[in-house]
Amino acid sequence: MKSLFLWDIDGTLISSGGAGMRALQTALKTTFAIDGSLADIAFAGRTDRWIMRRVFTKFGLAATEENFARYFEAYLAALPAELANPNARVLPGVAALLQDAAARGDVVQGLLTGNVRRGAEIKLGFHGLWHHFPFGAFADDSELRNELGPHALRRAHAHAGVDFDPDRVWVIGDTPHDIECGRAIGARTLALATGSHSVAELSAHHPTAVLENLRDAAAFWKIVS
Numbered sequence: 001m002k003s004l005f006l007w008d009i010d011g012t013l014i015s016s017g018g019a020g021m022r023a024l025q026t027a028l029k030t031t032f033a034i035d036g037s038l039a040d041i042a043f044a045g046r047t048d049r050w051i052m053r054r055v056f057t058k059f060g061l062a063a064t065e066e067n068f069a070r071y072f073e074a075y076l077a078a079l080p081a082e083l084a085n086p087n088a089r090v091l092p093g094v095a096a097l098l099q100d101a102a103a104r105g106d107v108v109q110g111l112l113t114g115n116v117r118r119g120a121e122i123k124l125g126f127h128g129l130w131h132h133f134p135f136g137a138f139a140d141d142s143e144l145r146n147e148l149g150p151h152a153l154r155r156a157h158a159h160a161g162v163d164f165d166p167d168r169v170w171v172i173g174d175t176p177h178d179i180e181c182g183r184a185i186g187a188r189t190l191a192l193a194t195g196s197h198s199v200a201e202l203s204a205h206h207p208t209a210v211l212e213n214l215r216d217a218a219a220f221w222k223i224v225s
Contacts, residue, residue: 003224004164005101006112006152006187007133008173009120011044011195013094014127017087019079020119024055026082027074034059044196045177047114047139047148048072076118083126090127091194093214098132100217108160111136112152112171112181114145135159145177149185170224176205190223 007013010020021038028034041054052071056063101107110133113120117138124130137152149171157163171182174195179202182189191202191210202210209223 001106001165001168002160002162003107003168003170004153004156004160005107005109005224006136006149006156006169006171006182007109008045008171008175008178009111009113009115009123011174012091012172012178012192013098013129014090014123015088015194016083016123017085017089019082019085019088019123023075023078023082024051026078027071028055028059030078031070031074032059032061034061045114045145045173045175047143047145048075048116048119049139049143050114050145053143072116076116076122079119079122080126083123088126090129091213093217093220095129097214097217097220098129102132108156108164109133110152110156110159111138112148112173112178113137114139114148114177116140145181146184149181149187153185170208174202176202179205179207182207188224190220 025038036059041051043051052068053063061067101109111120115138117140120138121130135155137148141148141151166186169187170190171178171187172190174192175197179189179191189207191207193199193202194213199210199212214220
């Protein structure tokens, strides 16, 4: 039986060193001539579109499709330069684990992320990880994180040609929102304390398992096997 791993990006696979927030601030200024802080908006575990809607509310901007489109284009244009900072990095153990999973015949990997697809490609491409993920679910599919899972499962089926047993589907992320998202599709959940939440904080949301990070590949495979 094949296992399906659905990976979050920010705080799980990579740390962008605040690149996303800075790109959104830059885009806010270039698109709407607003030089404002976004520090009071909760980014972790949310979709890009959800975050942008909060930005619009904070600064009194109309949440029209035209404004979303303009803001997204400016954000994506600003993102590559912001990723080129000394704190942007692949998180410990991730690169080796993804390569290990790719070499196995019983694992299929995709993304389940709040990033829009083009943003995900920019971020993971910058770190040389994009090629590991032939499909995924993104903020383009829904503004609500818990609605992304069915899109990921449908694309996993189209890619692999099999229906994955829920017991073999793992949603892997670093926030309570990732845990909830996995639970919404009946998947198992692996929470990683590599973002802004501790092991204790994540454990309080009752994921299937919690790890401090992915340095210990043997511990990871013991959980998901």
